Amino acid sequence: MRRALITTAAVLLAGVAGCKATPPGKLETGTITFIKHHITIGNKKEKNPLPDTPETRADGKEAFGHYCVACHGMDGQNTGVPFVGNMSPPAPSLVSPQVQSYTDGQLKRILDYGIKPSGMPGSKGILSDDELWSIVTYLRHLPPKGSQGVPEIYTH
Amino acid sequence: MKKKWMLPALLAGIVAALAFSSPAVWAQTAPQRIEVTAKRFSFTPSEITVKKGQPVVLVLKSEDVAHGIRFRELDVNVKVKAGGTSQVEFTPDKTGDFVGHCSVFCGAHHGSMAIRLHVVD
Numbered sequence: 562m563r564r565a566l567i568t569t570a571a572v573l574l575a576g577v578a579g580c581k582a583t584p585p586g587k588l589e590t591g592t593i594t595f596i597k598h599h600i601t602i603g604n605k606k607e608k609n610p611l612p613d614t615p616e617t618r619a620d621g622k623e624a625f626g627h628y629c630v631a632c633h634g635m636d637g638q639n640t641g642v643p644f645v646g647n648m649s650p651p652a653p654s655l656v657s658p659q660v661q662s663y664t665d666g667q668l669k670r671i672l673d674y675g676i677k678p679s680g681m682p683g684s685k686g687i688l689s690d691d692e693l694w695s696i697v698t699y700l701r702h703l704p705p706k707g708s709q710g711v712p713e714i715y716t717h
Numbered sequence: 718m719k720k721k722w723m724l725p726a727l728l729a730g731i732v733a734a735l736a737f738s739s740p741a742v743w744a745q746t747a748p749q750r751i752e753v754t755a756k757r758f759s760f761t762p763s764e765i766t767v768k769k770g771q772p773v774v775l776v777l778k779s780e781d782v783a784h785g786i787r788f789r790e791l792d793v794n795v796k797v798k799a800g801g802t803s804q805v806e807f808t809p810d811k812t813g814d815f816v817g818h819c820s821v822f823c824g825a826h827h828g829s830m831a832i833r834l835h836v837v838d
Contacts, residue, residue, distance in 0.1 A: 627822045688828040689818040691789055 585650060593650075594659055597676065598667075607666030611694045613701070621699025624692035630712040632680065637703040641711030650679050656703050668697045748772040748806060755784035755797065755819070758826035766835040769812050776804040785820030788834060796821055809836040 585593070611617045626635065632648070634640040637655035645652060653660055663671070672693045675683035684693060749771055754761045755778065767773045777786055777797045785796035795805035819830035 624822075684828070686826055686829045688822075689831070690828075691787075691818055692828065 602667050602670055604666040604670035605664045609665040609694050609697050613698055617695050617698045618702050621695035624696050625699050635709030635712055636706055638706040640707050641715050655700055665697050748774045750774045752776045754778045756780040757824055758830045760832040764833045769809050769836050769838055772808045774804055774806050778802045782823050783821045784823055786817045787820035788815050788817040790815050794820055812836045
């Protein structure tokens with residue numbers, strides 16, 4: 562009995578030890594993307610109340626810089642994020658069709674409540690509605706990859 | 718000779734104008750000074766009332782870290798350094814209720830740090 566228990570525990574441990582964060586395949590990515598876009602992430606119809614002006618984009622860039630940059634980089638394309646290759650699921654490039662095809666309302670919902678069980682946290686209450694909507698605007702006008710340098714938190 | 722009387726006459730005119738002007742006119746043009754204290758994560762007072770068309774001096778004091786108040790719809794933004802005092806002057810040009818938010822990221826509940834401004838006729 563004891564030997565069986567130990568053997569089972571050893572097999573389980575070996576299984577866990579074999580777990581490794583690997584990039585998801587096409588099927589997994591496609592399935593999860595479909596579920597997020599059409600089932601789990603609602604608020605498709607809410608419109609961004611802020612005007613799309615250079616001032617709003619600048620506000621969004623500043624608000625994005627508070628802590629989004631820790632995972633997404635200054636450019637929203639993971640530039641300079643040292644652990645970008647170790648995240649599972651990976652933080653997507655925010656200029657990718659996978660992200661840009663969300664409506665403004667869906668992006669706001671993601672910023673408010675995050676995406677569980679991924680690492681994306683919600684920011685409702687941490688940032689104001691104004692700031693969150695301005696980030697949505699900024700996401701529609703992200704700068705070229707690498708153009709903003711490395712987030713300051715990773716430079717020292 | 719004429720020049721001799723010109724200055725006293727001018728001064729007398731100014732004094733008379735000031736003496737006969739209505740206190741209501743003074744009240745409308747004199748800036749209303751409002752002091753607000755910021756401390757993570759609230760403003761005191763949390764609601765203020767001002768008059769449309771009357772200049773306002775909004776004084777912001779910080780009791781801890783850097784903060785700010787921004788009324789987006791009125792294009793008003795004042796920022797204050799940690800422990801400091803800062804002020805902004807503006808004249809509200811429309812009535813209504815406006816929500817101002819902290820405009821300097823100050824921590825975990827920064828997004829819920831708000832102050833309500835009532836602009837009345």
